[in-house]
Each structure stands twice: as C-alpha cells, then as structure tokens.
Amino acid sequence: MSVSALTAGNIPSYPRRIVIAGMDGCQACSVCEVRAHGICSALNDDELAQLAKAAVRVTIPPGRQFIEEDSDAGEFFNITSGTVKLFKSLPDGRRQIMGFVGIGHFLGLAVSDRYAFSAEAIDQVRLCRFSRERLETIIDEFPRLERRLRNEAANELVAAQDQMLLLGRKTARERVASFLYGQMVERYSDDIPRNARLIFPMTRADIADFLGLTVETVSRTISGLRREGLVTTGAGHEISVPTPSRLQTIARGEE
C-alpha cells in the first residue's frame, strides 16, 4: 500500500478541499495547538504563513497505517494530536516499534528518499501533511527551521541510543521500568510527583514490540512490579507509580 494512496484517499470525514481552504491566511497555523511546540515554534508569524500554505490537515482513524516502510518518502508530517507508533518489520512478521510519538512531533527525519519506518495511528490522530519538496524549499528560506530540524534529529538520536542500550543490554524488568519511567517523563517532564498516574493509549503488544519482549513477558513483569508495590494498575490502561524514583533506579540498572 503506497503512502499517496493512504493520504490522498480514505479520509471521507475530512475532504481535502475544505481542509486547504481552512489553512488560508495562516489562521489555522497561528491558532494551532502545536503553535508553541515542534518545528512551528522556530518561526515567527510571517514565516508561519509560508509554512501554512504548504500544509494540509488530515485526520487519521485509530489503527490506520499511513506510512509504509520503504515507500517513496514524498511527504513529511507534523502531529497535532493523538499518538502514532513508528515501526519496522521483518518478512516473517516480527516487529520492532521505534517509538511512540505525539503532539508536536515532526515525522520524516529518518528518511532518505524512502521512509525508514512504517507509521500507524494508535488513537485518532490529527496531523499536518507537507509535500517534501515544498517543505525543503521553505527550509532553504528559513535557516532557523533548518537548525530546529537538526536539533530534533539530535534529540531523536539520543533517544534512539538510549533504546539501543535498553534492547541490547537490559533485563525485562529494567526494560519495563524504563518504559514506565520514560512515559512519566513525557507526561510530567521535569520532576515527577509521587503517585504519578498514567493512561497508556497503546496495548501490551505494542509495549512488547517496543521493548523487544513478548506480550506475556510484559504482562508478567508488570504483575511482578505490582506485587512488589512499585506500581498499581487500574481500569483501562491506567498505571500509577507511588515512588517514581524507585522505578528510575531499576530503569538505570542500579539494582
């Protein structure tokens, strides 16, 4: 399935012409939820107006794959709401999730002329779609945008290297603790309160594919942490963490 097929069609509830109309005069961008996040925050209002002309807003339903690994990388994306999983697959179906990305995330850095990963919406996702060609032109005009993208790429590289350490050398317990702690950092950033509460959009299978484990091992490991009083689980995908620092200690491989 090609990306153009995915993005050009199959969005009956949000016809393209109306979306484009909505972007006129930069209204959509200047009042956008991610105005202060992501690449947009590197631009002033005038520059943003340029960017807006190249953007098309689309909505992706849960479970829909909208980037196929190895297909032509003709478009970049900027997520404005929802959560997306990025993954690679082996021919026999084994899957590795490279990351879960949400609001403000720019999609299309790990790209030559073909996408290096597939992308699928976990919950309902809204995003801005850019033609790669047009965006590159805009980038040429605004060096600040270029620098911003380099910074984004640097951050992603740091995250990728942390994940390599996790996948190559951490135990199941350390992996799950790392994941939970990482999600808390995303949610609360700087310092995480005691009894921090998280609600995950992703399934156990997704977590397993992110951590290089099986569903069963993830489930057993979380149960283990629960028995030790390190986490409490609630309805849906809710997990609370009484003492985040203990989780962090485990995540770091210090015990």
Place this chain on the structure above:
Amino acid sequence: MSVSALTAGNIPSYPRRIVIAGMDGCQACSVCEVRAHGICSALNDDELAQLAKAAVRVTIPPGRQFIEEDSDAGEFFNITSGTVKLFKSLPDGRRQIMGFVGIGHFLGLAVSDRYAFSAEAIDQVRLCRFSRERLETIIDEFPRLERRLRNEAANELVAAQDQMLLLGRKTARERVASFLYGQMVERYSDDIPRNARLIFPMTRADIADFLGLTVETVSRTISGLRREGLVTTGAGHEISVPTPSRLQTIARGEE
C-alpha cells in the same frame, strides 16, 4: 575523566602548537584525506579556510577513551583516519556499542549539552577537534553546512533504527550476518563482489557489545557460519564471504 583533560594533554608525539601552525592558510584542510568526505565536502575552499581556523588535529592511540558519556559536550570531532567505537554503559559494567565509525564521520550530533555516549579509539585514530561554540558560529554562516549536518543526522537515525530492529527482534545468527553484511557495505558500498574479504579492527568482545550478545555466542555463531560454508576465516581478524547475497538473505530474516 574530563574530555578536555583527554584531548588537551597526553598527545606527546604531536604537540598542539605545531598542529595549529599546520592548519594555517587552509593547507591542512584543502589537502586533507577527508576533503571529499564528511562535512568538509559541503564547503568550498574559502569556507573551508574558515573551518580550518577552528580545527585542531589530534592523534589518539589505540584503546584510549577520548569522550566520556555525560561529560560536558564542549567539543565536536571529525575523524580523518582510524576507527572509533561509540558506546554507553550501565553501572554494573554492561556495555552497548552504538556503532563503529571511521573516516569522514562527524562526532557530536547525538548531543545536548552533554555527550550521550563514550568514545574510544580502536586502532590509531586521527581527527579534527572543534570547539563546539566556534563550530556553531561557523554553521550559522554556512547554511549548506547546517543542511549537511541534518543529512548526517538523518542517516545516523536510519542506521540507529536498523540497529533497534536487530537488537529487539533478530536471532544471534541474523545479528552476526547483519553485522558482516553491514561491514561489507561499508567497505565496498554499492555491490559487493563474491569472495569479499574483510579485515576487522575490532575484537569479538566489541562485536558482541555491538550486537547485544556475549563473546561466546558471537564466536559460536561465526563458527556455525563457517561450518555452513557461508564465511571463511583467516589470520588476524580476517573474514571472507564467498556469497554475500546468502549472508544478506539471512541478515534480512528471510530464512
């Protein structure tokens, strides 16, 4: 151990003042082995002269660690010869090698204000050292350099994601095949000849730490490939591959 201590001293055979003198007038850069590679190839001769003023050439003996994870990232590096291993460690000594990098590679992308990894010379390494501050100034002046760095970062991200798939989902056999095939691509780039011969600068322990395995498993796996006739091993760290395509098939997880 701080980076400045490592880079400022301990290079008795190559005193700094002479090195700096050698860079005058861009001579050193314009005739440099990596002139056509890495970030330097993004610049014309005049621009390169600017860069040269900020560069200090240093030589690192085998086994010397010259970047310490989490120390202040005050300097960037550009490798002109030799091979460097980049790695992260856990408190108990478990180690994950993020990659082996050689000629033309720019070191310092996966960085916030502290290094995200440690770096150690495998064989004798020569590199250009830049003050981070000065290099950032130069980058501001030359947008082509900025774009080049983003491309470098994008390529590293793609490689990191391939490695995540390897570490999270591939078998030992697939990992070793991937490594050998990857080394062949580095050596021969496009199409790899039959009976391609490789000489590795790194030990089995390094390969193990790169692939998320133990030394013993790497050794046994290579022995297994030898018994199957997929590789032949020679003296030193030499390995030949009669049919690279078969190795590639295994690396991709297709059998």
Place this chain on the structure above:
DNA sequence: CGTGACCTTGAATTAGCTCAATGACGGTGG
C-alpha cells in the same frame, strides 16, 4: 448475551548466557 480483542497466568521449551578449560597469537625480556 454472544463475539472478538486484549490481558493474565501456568507449564514446558529453548536460545543464548555463564562458567570453565584450552588453544592461538603477539609482544617482551632473558
């Protein structure tokens, strides 16, 4: 209230690890 997707738990299996012994190689000093 039936169905399907997801989660949990148990039992048995196994890929890769740990521990241990031996061998190959290269440098060093007598």
Place this chain on the structure above:
DNA sequence: CCACCGTCATTGAGCTAATTCAAGGTCACG
C-alpha cells in the same frame, strides 16, 4: 632464538531468563 605472559578466541557443559504454547478471564460493543 625461545620461554613466558597476557590478551583474545574457541569450544564444551550446564543453567536460566525469556519464549512458546495453552487455557482462562475481562471488557467493550453490537
């Protein structure tokens, strides 16, 4: 020149963390 030593690589034997296979349980939704 060769005996010694340390580092690195290989191989074997047994172990274990995580997987596979299997069985229920929970929950949302039509």
